[in-house]
Amino acid sequence: MKQLLELLGFVALVQGVLGLLHEFTHWRVGLLQRLGFLDGYGVYASVALIVLACALFAVAGSRRSG
Numbered sequence: 001m002k003q004l005l006e007l008l009g010f011v012a013l014v015q016g017v018l019g020l021l022h023e024f025t026h027w028r029v030g031l032l033q034r035l036g037f038l039d040g041y042g043v044y045a046s047v048a049l050i051v052l053a054c055a056l057f058a059v060a061g062s063r064r065s066g
């Protein structure tokens with residue numbers, strides 16, 4: 001379970017960073033830009049993903065391995 005939380009946190013962190021990179025440089029990277037209902041809210045969604053990643057890492061750190 002701990003490894004799954006870490007993996008999900010890593011994916012959320014990468015997608016959040018790529019979303020911010022897309023918003024500020026207009027490079028076509030990440031999956032967030034492909035979601036049409038997030039048009040105009042890319043920065044907020046990216047920051048939310050980064051916060052979610054931090055929360056997932058915190059939960060994974062509080063779990064016992066096994």
